[in-house]
Amino acid sequence: MNIISNYPMAKETTFKCGGIAKWFVEVQDLTSFANILKLHTNKLYYILGNGSKTLCNDKGYNGLVISTKKLNNICLENGLVVCECGVNLFALNHFLAENCLKGLEWSQGIPASVGGAVNMNAGSFEYSVGQFVEKVEVFENGECKILNKNQINFGYRFSSLKNFPIFRVWFKFEKGEKSEILDLQNYYFNKKTTSQPMEFGSAGSIFKRKGDIIPAKIIDKLGLKGVKIGGAEISYKHCGFIVNKNNATASDVINLINLIKTTIKNKTGIELEEEIIIME
Ligand SMILES: Cc1cc2nc3c(=O)[nH]c(=O)nc-3n(C[C@H](O)[C@H](O)[C@H](O)COP(=O)(O)OP(=O)(O)OC[C@H]3O[C@@H](n4cnc5c(N)ncnc54)[C@H](O)[C@@H]3O)c2cc1C
Incomplete structure (x- = not known):
């Protein structure tokens, strides 16, 4: 395993800005993931999926970033879809359409990895990833264990898996018509590209909803749309997003x-x- 020192996190996050990680490693398989976790027991580490909800402070990260990008196997097993945690949702949606499996079309356009999406219970349009999870393989004290869906709590952008590195997820989807699945995926993708500033670096919605309170609506109502600090700007297109408009630093984003x-x-x-x- 190649551990790189002084790695720029701007390269690995969709915000495309931020500081340097002291060490960075891409795990290749179950064994290398388990080994690195064992070596880092009681040390500072961060598991990185696709970096689409992550911002690294400009001061940098004084620990090890474990990237799961290379853990991207996906297959069918007894009617369930099995994904390693680094599979991104575009690849999963493609696999589902090819195998005529429906249910996840609403997620087309969310730039997440399976591990990040399950950990945070990513969702939109009243759906969330947790609804489709049957079981998850996680590490606990360096050992693998399987958690069935009845052992996991999912809530709004929450899962009880927060402290468990996820290696693999089994999903259950219904059979569907390929053309209908592709049409729905395109429909949701277009909805997102017309309402979200996909053309700039960002991490999606900055704030959580609070019950019925939608942060973007309040930000808009208070006239904050378009407010800038340095290179970071509150998006005109979707004011729940901050965008990296012009070489923003992480401090610009945090100050905003x-x-x-x-x-x-x-x-x-x-x-x-x-x-x-x-x-x-
Ligand atoms: C343009 C854009 C649109 C978006 N739209 C949406 C949307 O519609 N709905 C939505 O919910 N989100 C959306 N997001 C945000 C983001 O895609 C989600 O929050 C997603 O769940 C983050 O996944 P990730 O793999 O990028 O996570 P990362 O940013 O890499 O990590 C996020 C968290 O998950 C943890 N994590 C990652 N992998 C693992 C693993 N294998 N095991 C354990 N923990 C892990 C990390 O440690 C961290 O705590 C959007 C983001 C962007 C940039």
């Missing part, structure tokens, strides 16, 4: 997050909670 939180707290009393994860 704090500006939004303070303005909303002062003007409405609402305390927003970040959905984005800041590595520090």
Whole structure:
């Protein structure tokens, strides 16, 4: 396994900015993942999927980043779809269409890995990934164990797997018509590209919804759309997103997050909670 030192996290996150990780490694299989976790027991590490909800502080990350990008096997097993954690949702959607399996079309366009999507229970249009999970293989104290769906809690952008490195996930989908699946995938993809600023670096929605409170609506109502700090800007297209408009630093993004939180707290009393994860 090749452990690289001083690795720029801008290369590995969809925000395309941020500091340097002290060490970086791409695990290749179950054994190398297990070994690196054993070696790093009680040390600082961060498991990175596709980096689409992650921002690395400009000061850098003083630990090991374990990238799962190479863990991208996907297959059918007794009617279930088995994905290693690094499979991205575009590849999973392609596999599902090829195998005439429906249910996940709404996720077309979310730039997540399976591990990140299950860990955070990614979702949109009232669906979420957790609904389709049958079982998950995780590491606990360096050993593998299987958790069945009745042993896992999924909530809004939450799973009880937060502290478990995920290696593999078994999903259950219904049989469908390939052409209908492809049409729906395109429908949702187009919906996302017309409503979200896909053309710039970002990490999707910065804040979690709070019950019925939709952060983007309040940000818009308070006239914050288009507000900039350095190269970071509150998106005009979807003001729940901050975009990397012009060589933003992580500090630009973090300062803009704090500006939004303070303005909303002062003007409405609402305390927003970040959905984005800041590595520090
Ligand atoms: C343009 C755009 C649109 C988006 N649209 C949506 C949307 O519609 N809905 C939505 O929910 N999100 C959306 N997102 C956000 C993002 O794609 C999701 O939050 C996704 O779940 C993050 O997955 P990831 O693999 O990129 O995670 P990362 O950013 O790599 O990691 C996120 C968290 O998951 C953990 N993690 C990653 N892999 C594993 C693993 N194998 N085992 C254990 N923990 C792991 C990390 O440690 C971290 O805590 C969007 C992002 C962008 C940039």
